[in-house]
Amino acid sequence: FRFMQTDPNWSNFFFDAEKGKLTLLDFGASREFDKEFTDNYIEVVRAAAVGDRGKVLQKSRDLKFLTGYETKVFEEAHVDAVMTLGEAFAECQSFDFGSQGTARRIQSLIPVMLKHRLTPPPEETYSLHRKMAGSFLICSKLKAAIPCKSMFDQIYARYFNQPEEEPGKMKHPMVA
Helix, strand or coil: CCEEECCCCHHHEEEECCCCEEEECCCCCEEECCHHHHHHHHHHHHHHHHCCHHHHHHHHHHCCCCCCCCCHHHHHHHHHHHHHHHHHHCCCCCEECCCCCHHHHHHHHHHHHHHHCCCCCCHHHHHHHHHHHHHHHHHHHCCCEECHHHHHHHHHHHHCCCCCCCCCCCCCCCCC
């Protein structure tokens, strides 16, 4: 979870239809994330998945998405955006990327967030969110139905049970 290829360009992937396997071809835009960041980030996703708005807000502050001095309207818009993105990880059945309206709903919150934001998002999130947006887009274009909740639940269960590795010495990076 702490190492990721961050370029969502479709040409960086090869799909072997016979094997039903997707292979990453280009690691040029890969980066590591520090443990404190990923610890807090996975908890934001988990909080959204279980519907815990208060924890989304607190972990967003821990990540420095928020200063703690934001207006109530900004906090609500931020949490609404996170909760909307977390819906894919909340549904027990496969999430239908082909019929969701996530992008439209997030877009409606952007004017409030731009007007009231007190601090830029953490630097680490730019590459991470670029990758997530690209992944969301490809799943949407493919009209994919993916069991995101069960996949995330498995990753979350393993995340805190992984041995600590030295930065730059990861034996088997999990590439998303």
